[in-house]
Amino acid sequence: MDYSFSDKLANLRPSAIREIFKSLTDPSIISFAAGNPSPESFPTEALADIAADIFKTQPAAALQYSITEGYPPLREAIAARQKAKFGIGRDFDTTIVVSGGQQGIELACKAFCNEGDVVLCEEPSFIGALNAFRSNGAVPVGVRCDGEGIIPAALEDKLRTCENVKLLYIIPTFQNPSGITTPLSRRKEVYALCKKYGVMILEDNPYGELRFAGEDVPTIKSFDEDGLVIYCSSFSKILSAGMRVGYVTAPAEVVSKMVVAKQSEDVHTNIFFQMLCHKYMTEHDLDAHIAGIRALYGRKCTLMLDCLGSCLPAEVAFTHPEGGLFVWCTLPSGLDSADFAKLLVNRKVAVVPGATFLSDEGGISSSFRLNYSMPSDEEIVRGVEILGDCAREYIAAHRN
Amino acid sequence: MDYSFSDKLANLRPSAIREIFKSLTDPSIISFAAGNPSPESFPTEALADIAADIFKTQPAAALQYSITEGYPPLREAIAARQKAKFGIGRDFDTTIVVSGGQQGIELACKAFCNEGDVVLCEEPSFIGALNAFRSNGAVPVGVRCDGEGIIPAALEDKLRTCENVKLLYIIPTFQNPSGITTPLSRRKEVYALCKKYGVMILEDNPYGELRFAGEDVPTIKSFDEDGLVIYCSSFSKILSAGMRVGYVTAPAEVVSKMVVAKQSEDVHTNIFFQMLCHKYMTEHDLDAHIAGIRALYGRKCTLMLDCLGSCLPAEVAFTHPEGGLFVWCTLPSGLDSADFAKLLVNRKVAVVPGATFLSDEGGISSSFRLNYSMPSDEEIVRGVEILGDCAREYIAAHRN
Numbered sequence: 001m002d003y004s005f006s007d008k009l010a011n012l013r014p015s016a017i018r019e020i021f022k023s024l025t026d027p028s029i030i031s032f033a034a035g036n037p038s039p040e041s042f043p044t045e046a047l048a049d050i051a052a053d054i055f056k057t058q059p060a061a062a063l064q065y066s067i068t069e070g071y072p073p074l075r076e077a078i079a080a081r082q083k084a085k086f087g088i089g090r091d092f093d094t095t096i097v098v099s100g101g102q103q104g105i106e107l108a109c110k111a112f113c114n115e116g117d118v119v120l121c122e123e124p125s126f127i128g129a130l131n132a133f134r135s136n137g138a139v140p141v142g143v144r145c146d147g148e149g150i151i152p153a154a155l156e157d158k159l160r161t162c163e164n165v166k167l168l169y170i171i172p173t174f175q176n177p178s179g180i181t182t183p184l185s186r187r188k189e190v191y192a193l194c195k196k197y198g199v200m201i202l203e204d205n206p207y208g209e210l211r212f213a214g215e216d217v218p219t220i221k222s223f224d225e226d227g228l229v230i231y232c233s234s235f236s237k238i239l240s241a242g243m244r245v246g247y248v249t250a251p252a253e254v255v256s257k258m259v260v261a262k263q264s265e266d267v268h269t270n271i272f273f274q275m276l277c278h279k280y281m282t283e284h285d286l287d288a289h290i291a292g293i294r295a296l297y298g299r300k301c302t303l304m305l306d307c308l309g310s311c312l313p314a315e316v317a318f319t320h321p322e323g324g325l326f327v328w329c330t331l332p333s334g335l336d337s338a339d340f341a342k343l344l345v346n347r348k349v350a351v352v353p354g355a356t357f358l359s360d361e362g363g364i365s366s367s368f369r370l371n372y373s374m375p376s377d378e379e380i381v382r383g384v385e386i387l388g389d390c391a392r393e394y395i396a397a398h399r400n
Numbered sequence: 401m402d403y404s405f406s407d408k409l410a411n412l413r414p415s416a417i418r419e420i421f422k423s424l425t426d427p428s429i430i431s432f433a434a435g436n437p438s439p440e441s442f443p444t445e446a447l448a449d450i451a452a453d454i455f456k457t458q459p460a461a462a463l464q465y466s467i468t469e470g471y472p473p474l475r476e477a478i479a480a481r482q483k484a485k486f487g488i489g490r491d492f493d494t495t496i497v498v499s500g501g502q503q504g505i506e507l508a509c510k511a512f513c514n515e516g517d518v519v520l521c522e523e524p525s526f527i528g529a530l531n532a533f534r535s536n537g538a539v540p541v542g543v544r545c546d547g548e549g550i551i552p553a554a555l556e557d558k559l560r561t562c563e564n565v566k567l568l569y570i571i572p573t574f575q576n577p578s579g580i581t582t583p584l585s586r587r588k589e590v591y592a593l594c595k596k597y598g599v600m601i602l603e604d605n606p607y608g609e610l611r612f613a614g615e616d617v618p619t620i621k622s623f624d625e626d627g628l629v630i631y632c633s634s635f636s637k638i639l640s641a642g643m644r645v646g647y648v649t650a651p652a653e654v655v656s657k658m659v660v661a662k663q664s665e666d667v668h669t670n671i672f673f674q675m676l677c678h679k680y681m682t683e684h685d686l687d688a689h690i691a692g693i694r695a696l697y698g699r700k701c702t703l704m705l706d707c708l709g710s711c712l713p714a715e716v717a718f719t720h721p722e723g724g725l726f727v728w729c730t731l732p733s734g735l736d737s738a739d740f741a742k743l744l745v746n747r748k749v750a751v752v753p754g755a756t757f758l759s760d761e762g763g764i765s766s767s768f769r770l771n772y773s774m775p776s777d778e779e780i781v782r783g784v785e786i787l788g789d790c791a792r793e794y795i796a797a798h799r800n
């Protein structure tokens with residue numbers, strides 16, 4: 001049988017990260033490639049107790065079909081916490097539960113984009129989002145960034161010259177993969193530009209609560225007076241990634257379209273784990289739990305930065321994140337990190353080459369992404385040693 | 401803010417069933433409207449024990465990101481059981497886990513359909529599938545059915561005259577909403593026609609294991625020698641609907657495209673419940689459990705048919721299902737069941753009018769769907785009494 005696939009999927013390849021993740025069943029590989037939270041971040045005992053309680057007291061509701069918008073007490077708890085802690089959510093906004101932040105991104109694209117429409121995004125950006133746009137027939141177009149995120153002049157240039165721009169996708173806090181946090185003044189410029197050109201902002205904030213240094217910066221959603229921002233976040237990095245529970249806060253009119261699309265995708269998100277999240281939020285101290293994760297990641301990040309400082313040749317630059325899960329490294333100009341990553345995986349260390357995160361699938365990048373949340377301390381020390389050795393060899397071999 | 405939504409979602413309304421479901425928080429309404437399994441069908445104690453065991457022995461794996469294709473031991477268990485019991489799955493096929501059968505349907509459409517492409521389907525058909533096609537910009541086109549399902553001549557007519565037909569969506573066993581089971585000879589005709597015209601078959605079989613009378617009919621997938629059939633089913637009606645765990649068996653090349661699309665939708669299905677399904681399948685007697693559900697639904701269906709027989713006026717026809725969840729009733733020709741359903745809900749009985757299930761959203765139907773799995777015995781008796789009274793009044797009022 002000769003299959004004739006849709007145009008949008010015919011040429012879409014699986015995410016390199018997911019593919020790397022699959023190869024990580026090889027236990028001899030030290031992986032800095034995944035975006036996984038540390039298993040130490042899962043409050044296993046509390047979740048086990050809550051699960052037992054749900055099976056005892058509400059089994060019929062926890063195992064039965066539920067409503068697409070999500071478990072009402074969870075929606076309320078999320079909305080209340082966001083409002084109180086981060087100033088997110090106005091009268092015109094609604095919060096719904098989705099199957100991971102990923103689904104929020106995908107639904108936003110489906111709600112706004114016809115095939116061929118453009119989604120502007122930071123260059124580089126999160127591969128899962130880029131592929132969500134592509135799998136809906138939308139076209140991701142990268143906007144140039146500097147150390148403070150998207151460059152307003154570059155954004156305005158794209159807004160002015162690209163046809164059919166429907167969304168700006170942005171991860172302003174601890175950006176994936178670059179780790180950059182966009183300062184408030186820049187966020188306000190981005191907002192003003194999108195307002196001027198009538199383009200919705202899709203603000204993705206999966207890492208916002210994982211700050212271990214510096215000061216919080218207000219989300220773009222917190223100053224969204226015009227109903228311009230669709231805000232996505234999730235419990236993946238603070239409770240459990242495998243349960244696939246995320247949430248979206250956006251104007252009710254936008255949410256209603258996303259709900260219709262979600263109905264057609266999975267009817268609703270696993271209701272048992274929605275109830276579990278609600279009980280954890282209301283019967284346990286989520287903030288104290290998150291404080292523990294911040295401390296853990298701060299320590300692990302410092303360890304990785306120390307190792308990078310002592311092992312990497314001086315020609316390799318790397319960021320000093322104040323939160324999130326990633327360090328972004330850059331080889332000397334002209335070197336191809338995809339080629340380097342292949343060498344490295346033969347030495348049993350996995351990283352994600354920067355080209356993975358480009359809007360142009362054929363692009364070349366000299367950068368690569370390292371994750372410090374998942375590997376053990378021993379793996380960080382040993383893996384960065386290997387990384388340093390390989391980088392030295394690779395640079396020497398390509399200097400000639 | 402004036403939002404400009406995508407063409408595919410701009411006019412798509414929420415599923416009437418989901419909306420009715422939301423209104424069912426009114427406990428004074430007797431609902432025959434949902435498609436919910438009976439809460440008695442959930443093996444709560446066994447699931448609670450398994451969940452406690454997973455939290456104790458494999459918490460890190462059960463709460464962490466996992467692979468898009470699904471938990472490998474579950475995929476193997478499903479594939480082995482399907483092969484052994486139903487002859488489903490050839491060398492070229494692969495089985496993956498999806499977030500409910502709904503996601504399998506949606507992914508199949510995304511993999512094959514560009515905007516404007518046609519999906520043929522039984523008329524009437526499952527609203528969740530119709531909306532999955534619409535939300536991807538595909539156009540569902542109904543094919544005329546008789547008491548044995550899709551009429552081959554009508555199917556060939558559409559295959560010959562419609563442009564860009566990519567899929568035939570079919571629920572050949574205990575069809576939703578009509579309850580019809582297509583006989584083997586008819587299934588073979590359908591298969592041969594789709595093969596002749598090079599159109600994929602999307603076979604949806606959520607109710608196949610719920611037969612309480614008559615003999616099993618082989619699935620279309622079981623005689624798919626050509627790699628033409630994408631087969632979707634789920635645990636929703638045999639373990640838990642709220643956990644959102646379904647599966648797809650299709651040629652590996654097709655599955656690989658669906659996996660790329662799934663990655664972009666929810667990364668993977670809740671892994672904890674995948675592990676739970678696997679343990680239930682391998683450590684408990686799933687077949688014995690299903691036998692219990694069949695007996696329960698057989699009894700409830702008989703009760704409803706007895707009540708319908710004694711309460712409904714003779715002008716109202718109704719089916720005698722051998723399995724599944726639904727009875728399909730038809731008012732005298734010319735009457736509008738949507739109008740009747742409104743009257744009925746004022747009398748505190750909810751049914752789903754047949755127009756909901758038409759490919760033409762503006763269509764009118766004299767039929768309506770009744771569910772017998774969810775209401776209690778008392779609700780069936782009382783609800784059908786009210787239904788009978790209303791039908792008599794409605795017919796009398798419209799005879800004049």
